[in-house]
Amino acid sequence: MSSLHISKVRKAYGPTEILREINIDVNDGDFLVLVGPSGCGKSTLLSLIAGLDTLSSGEIRIDDDKVNDLHPSERDIAMVFQSYALYPNMTVAQNISFGLEMRKVSKVDREKAVQDAAKLLQIEHLLNRRPGQLSGGQRQRVAMGRALVRDPKIFLFDEPLSNLDAKLRVDMRTEIKKLHQRLGSTIVYVTHDQIEAMTLATRIAVMKGGILQQLGTPSEVYNTPANTFVATFMGSPSMNLIPARIMGKNGALHFLIGDGDKTIDVELPPQPDAVARYAGKKVIAGLRPEAIGVENERSASALRNVPVTILVLEPTGPDTLAVLEMGGMEVSARLGADMPHAPGEKCELRVDLSKLVLFDAETEERIR
Incomplete structure (x- = not known):
């Protein structure tokens, strides 16, 4: 587990400001959900944390280490995308272990890590299948397994459930919640779905137009919204x-x-x-x-x-x-x-x- 500190982070493309002085502290074991409408800057912020994009100004620290200029591979994070990003020609086991193989982890340790992740995600029976033989929910479990074996400091989730149907989304939401409770991992999770935010988060960051509108627990954001935007965005039906x-x-x-x-x-x-x-x-x-x-x-x-x-x-x-x-x-x-x-x-x-x-x-x- 690790902490994450986002201080005065700005991102601009020319004169267009995407993020405006974002300040967020994520404690060890927190499940932070970044939520807001399309174009609010939440995925951009996740990309900056991951190192997939560069800051215009500000600072990002993991624990006490400034990571602004570190390559993504040096940040010790794992990211789960909405597109799953699985290799179609590899089995489930090979997909999960591929990152470890690239890091020269021994075969014995790789196999143990795969078995542990598969057991946790209840996909042991799928290890010899290929992605084309899996359902959407199973593919998402494999993508999560690939992140889990890394044992990273921080997990980043970028709208991982948006490609699933309504019932499967609810089921996977429960699985992610259970996973966090078992592992106590630090997670930053992006979604536009306020119900996902309310049910998963220990803390919610509500964003609009590149500005952080409110940061608080689900109860604080729901019961004492900072402004009318948060009041109407969180809750269904809205306030x-x-x-x-x-x-x-x-x-x-x-x-x-x-x-x-x-x-x-x-x-x-x-x-x-x-x-x-x-x-x-x-x-x-x-x-x-x-x-x-x-x-x-x-x-x-x-x-x-x-x-x-x-x-x-x-x-x-x-x-x-x-x-x-x-x-x-x-x-x-x-x-x-x-x-x-x-x-x-x-x-x-x-x-x-x-x-x-x-x-x-x-x-x-x-x-x-």
Whole structure:
């Protein structure tokens, strides 16, 4: 296991900046996921860590060693690509051991390393097959096995599951999670899939336009997003962003949604001073779908009944996704599977305001 330190890293092609002063520290055994939309710079950052591209400025260190100018072969990393990159004329065993052979590792040690990796990945029965005889998931296991036998300081994964179908992607996600738990390896993993990021990571780096938007645990990124981009990018359905106004009434803060006869006035639970300073101002109220229509009493002091109109219901089995009209605006909610309401019905649903996140209406940054 090793640590990784990315300090003030920039990458530009002429006047076009791809990465802008990225600062990330990855601790021993961390599973860092770089996530963001296409073109955000996450794969470029992975290439810089791997040594497949050169920095414009900044520094990358593995443990205490600066690796900016080191060739990829000298960085002691292993990379797993989305394309698998297997040699079609070699068996699975030969593919896994090829890198070790190039490093002049003895045949006995190579065979032991292959057997150990195959056992860990449950592909012992595939060792004599060629890549053309394997499924997509099996090929990905072979690609992972080739990385594992290296016993590198850091594993790099570049969207390794994007070529798999939906069910196989879920299965392989579980296998990668198990692998990390068994080995305790340091992993940097690139994906555009926020569900992959949430389920795999110990820490998530959310990127947009070459800028690091937020770095934190899955819980921090999901529950306290740094800005409205992170709020809407992480989570499915995404967080509801509702234009609102903060008002002071009778010694308490309220937030008002909508205008005219559709205005909803909701008293807030106690708020930090930063929110109190927004009294009389416009804000953006962020509510996750599961915070609307709650059925438990865990946050009783923060629960409020809010009038809504049910517009659309989408049963999913374990729950029901709903589109509601609230204060003249459409919001999403995740309701119970056996909820008694029907489309067109007006009712009151309980909203858990302990889950409320407020953003500045102009900067779109979280108020904290």
